[in-house]
Amino acid sequence: MARPLSRRTLFQAAALTAATVSTAAAGRAVAAPHAPAAGPRVPAAWSVRPFGLADVTLGPGVFDAKNRLMLDHARGYDVHRLLQVFRANAGLSTRGAVAPGGWEGLDGEANGNLRGHYTGHFLTLLAQAYRGTGEQVFADRIGTMVGGLAEVREALRHDPVVLGVAGRFGRAAENVRGSYQYVDLPAAVLAGAPALTLSAWVRPAHDAAWARICDFGDDTTRYLYLAARNANGVPRFAVTTSGPGGEQGLDGTAPLPLGEWSHLAVTLAEGTGTLYVNGTAVARDTGITLTPAALGTLRNNWLGRSAFPADPVFAGAFEDVNVYARALTAAEVAELRSRRAAETSAGRGDLASYAFDETAGGTFADGSGRGLDATLRRTWGAPSHPGFLAAYPETQFIELESMTRSDYTRVWAPYYTAHKILRGLLDAYLATDDGRALDLASGMCDWMYARLSALPAATLQRMWGLFSSGEFGGIVEAVCDLHALTGRAEHLALARLFDLDRLIDACAANTDVLEGLHANQHIPIFTGLVRLHDETGEERYLTAARNFWGMVVPHRMYAIGGTSSGEFWKARGAIAGSLGDTTAETCCAYNMLKLSRTLFFHDQNPAYMDYYERALYNQVLGSKQDRPDAEKPLVTYFIGLTPGHVRDYTPKQGTTCCEGTGMESATKYQDSVYFAKADGSALYVNLYSASRLTWAERGVTVTQTTRYPREQGSTLTVGGGPASFTLLLRVPSWATAGFRVTVNGRAVPGTPVPGRYFGVSRTWRDGDTVRISVPFRLRVERALDDPTLQALFHGPVHLAARAPGPDAVRFGLYGNAGLSGDLLPSLTPVPDTPLHYTLDGIGLAPFSEGTEDPTHSYFRRSEPRVVFGGTDSGVANPARGDGTTLLDEIWAGAPFDGKGALVTRVRSTVDAWVSAGLLGRADGDKVVRTAREATYAR
Structure with missing residues (x-):
């Protein structure tokens, strides 16, 4: 076995293979335990840089508790289930794995047209888990998934090959559900025979109607077929020269059992047709006048495929398929029930005979003596480029190019799914140094560039403007990150092919065009634009992203930090007027956090981190249920903001986009606690969260000890040193009084300003201790379009009322307000339960608690009388x-x-x-x- 290539060699190889997918990196470059690959270079445009997940460890607290729940899920979930849809699409054995279901299965929404996306999310989950913990189990699982995907891509590059399985008598050929495979027979198979017998052993794997066992015809007008199930679920034979309305047919009386072998036979001669199931005649018609001779020579002769494009391909196994130029007797058919045709008095079919006992290749030998060998094929042919990797055929990508309106039941965001897979592969590479992951990622981008670069600009603009079907998620960011690794010009050119000019131009001009747009289709576009600015220097991209952020925050932001109503944006400032059961899609919060973080690397506007704290401590934390589950990540899709809403932590039967981003969020809570100035002169403390930072470049550690937000402050202890730098402590915009800082017990001079950073400059030495006091007060935030609709906050914590709906709870708060303006005296604390209160007999609790209690995020302010101090x-x-x-x-x-x-x-x-x-x-x-x-x- 050849020695695996080093990362440096991989980069050199990538630079040299501009037009093809590099296969030299198929071997795995094995890293030492918990030794992540060197990530992409930090863009020169970033004035601050983040720390890696391995550099920051969570301490005990609300984040650590939810993180541990998700890590347990990541350790226990069977990753072969995620690979199932990929393996099926490539015609490989699925190894008995069951698809995850929901959006990841063929039976999910829109027939599973988004399948594969969740696998990408899970790869990112595992990569983040490994970087954050160093546990080998996560690296091993990444290796399994990357290896599986490499096998899938290799299989897709070539013609399909038989998947041999145990049969009724010996071996059989299986078409895995989702493989889109069929057997193509030569045109002369029926030979214009005046009589006919079709005999086949089949083991159906799915109950889809109209999946064909065989279909011989020219089109949807002239044909002969045998279907495993008709609309009533029973077998059907039909022949016609005038389409469905002219079919002469035979219908069975009972469904074929799934997962079991059944023998079907049809005889046709002298006007009589008979249908046999397991040797017993179940239907006979003496009025069938059509024969193969009446059909003539037919162009398409298929096993497992229908001439009607909407019909499914047959999922299951074939064995001993025979075609005779005469009608077998009932006794001869009964013999076929108990042994192979070759061992019966009828013998093998004289028109065609396929035992399907091959164990390799994609050709099936004809035993009739006529030499009509059959070929295994895919309905969609072969990929347009060897880098193609997906869990469904390339047809979704092809069809998108001609679509003029959205129809997600036909095409559901194929480039969005490609993004998730690409992102997961990049994260897998950066976490484990597995060269196969980088090779797969690079190949995907080569394939996309080959497709998209050949399209006119107008076609691209039309595609990306289509709701849902044209959604491409954060693919631009991922492609830019790949370009930073490979330096390939094609990869940067690919990133620019996703420019949606009318949106970019409007936002660059600060023209708000968001009303009516699908929120999560567009938020990640802007993170990609920031990265495009990093790679190209084009200011238009960065300006558009900054202006876009300001159109969402606060104008379309709910109190918990989320945005969108029914996945769409309403008019600017419409908050009370847009509340419903489907507000605040969780993916939107995930992507707004990512955009805020990325913008901060360019412009240290504290508003970005104020927003980050709000959305992270409230919606993102609250979107994860507080209980373990091996099967589901237990993350919300929508968080309804109607009175008494109960959160659904297993939405849409699972495996949705929001469960994917929820898994990612729960394994990277620490990614924005600290940033460093690019020159190492300052350390930003953005969030008060129990954690430990290892700042290797400065030779120090910073341990943050706090129970925040249960504690109104935090303690930072410096280890190592000496090192000179400025500690920049975020003063939250809500901290309007009492923010204080001491170093080693002595007050730091200066006036902290809410919504700014407070700097402490010194030469730090081992054991230096910084104490930050951040007094909370109870305050309200009014909906922009209705001041009587309000949300309650205690410091960063959104307090939600727990009570049934459907009417909004009504509270008065001024009656006992303190001179500081703090409304807290109006509430009654719940003993021994921090941050829990009651008001007028109604409980109030942090929104971040992942319970199934009915909650009110907003309440109606009711102050009917003027009351002071009670x-x-x-x-x-x-x-x-x-x-x-x-x-x-x-x-x-x-x-x-x-x-x-x-x-x-x-x-x-x-x-x-x-x-x-x-x-x-x-x-x-x-x-x-x-x-x-x-x-x-x-």
Whole structure:
């Protein structure tokens, strides 16, 4: 066996093989345990860089708990199930594995037109799990999957070969369901015979209607067929010269059992046709006038394939198929029930005879003496390029090129699926240094470039503009990452072939065109555009991505950080008006986090990390159920924001896009806790999360000890050193008072500004300790289009009410508000359960808890009377036309230095409302007097 190629040799080989797929890397470059490949170079445009998952280890806390649940799932799930659809498509043995189901099986939505995507997600899951833990089990599973995919691609490159299995008497030939394979017989097989007998042993593997055992014909007008099941589920024979309406036929009386061998025979002579099942006549018709002679010489003579393109291919096994130029007697047919034709009095078929006992190759010998050997073929032919790799035929990609409108039942986002597979392979390579994964990824891009570069620009624009069918996910980002590894010009050119110009141009001009667009079809486009900017320097791409982010945050962002309603975007600012059971698709949050992170590498705008914290600590954490499961990852698709919504953690029978991204999210919670300036001069602490960073370039470790968000702060301990750099601590935009930093117990001078980073510069030494205090307060966030619809936050934590629907819960919060503006005194803490409260008898809990309790993310604000410090003024709380109440305007001035400052605010606000005719003077005086007499918490 040849020595595996090194990574350097692989890169050199990739540079030299511009037009073909490199096969030299088929051997695996074995790395030392937990020694990931050197990743793509950090783009020069990045002013900060991330740390690898191996550099940051999670400590005990909410992230670690959910991470462990997903790691257990990754350890236990049978990866051969994921390979099943790939192996089937290539005509390989599926090794008894059962497809995952849902979107990954042939019986899933749109007949499984998205199958293969989940395998890519799972590869990324395993790669992240291995990089984060170093456990060999994950590397082993990656090796199994990559090896399986390499076998699949090799099989797809060549004509199909027989899959020999145990038969009724000896060997048989199996067509795996999903292989799209059939047996092609020579044109002369029927020879214009005036009489006929068809005899076949079959073992059906699926109950699809109209799958043919044989179909001899020219088209859908002139033909003769034997189907395993008709629309009623029973066998059917038919012959016609005038299409379906003229069929003369015979129907069985009972379905053929699945997974069992059955013998079928049809005899036809002198106007009489008889259908036999297992040697017994089940149907006879003396009025069948058509014979093979009436059909003439037919062009298509198939076993397992129908002339009707919508009919499925036969899934199952064939053995001992014989065609006779006469009608066998009932006794002769009965003999065929118990032994091979060659051993019966009838002998082998005189028109054609196939034992199907071959164990290699793709040709079946004819035993009739006529030399009519048959050939195993695919209905869709062969791939257009040797780099093709998918779990379904290339026909989806081909058909997309001529589509003018979306139809996901025909073509469902083939380039989206290609992206997931490509991304998984790249991640597998970067985690394990397995050269086969890089070779497969490079081959896929060579194949895509060969297809797409030959298309006119107008065709590409039409394709990428199609909803669903033209969706391509984050493929541009993945192709750019591959280009950073290979340096191949074709790969960068491929990335640019996905430009959707009208969207890019609009967003570059800061023109909001998002209303009506499918959200998750477009979010990952912009992460790809940022990477295209990195590789090309074209500012239009980066500008478009920045502007797009600002069109989503906050204008189309729900309180939990998610976006989309029924997978689509509504009008700018439509929050209350877009709530439903299918809001906040989980994939959208995943991709918005990725975009925010990537933009931060270029522009350290703290708003990106404010958003990151919001979406990560609320929707992403809350999308994972808090219980183990070996079969399902237990991740939401949508998170409904209607009152009393119950989260569905096993959506659409599983294996959806959101379960895929959910698996990825749960194994990379640590990826954005810390960033470093590109020159090593500063360390960004973006998130307060229990973790340990190994910053090898500076020779230090940073251990973050915290129970955040149950704890209102964090402690950082430096190990190693000495090392001089600036520690940049994020001050959340909601931390409006009390953010403090000490180093070794001494206060750090300076004024932390909410929504900025607070810098601490020094030469750090082993044992230096930084304490960050981040006081939380209870606050509300109002829906942009309805100020009475509000969400409740305690620091970064979105508190959801747990109560049945369908009506929104109604809360009042000002009655006991503190001078700081903190609304927390209105809530009653639940003993021994951090971050759990009650209000008016209704429980409030962190949205991040993955329970199946009915929840209310939003509530209706109800402050009918003006109350201060628990004292009721007796005055109704008036409101302006926009819904803003008197109390809203008073408390908008918080925090107050003392009671006097609050009373002054009350007096000035009351005077303004009285002047505007919104409040009577007498009632205004009562309000001021109550404010002056009340007692307040700080």
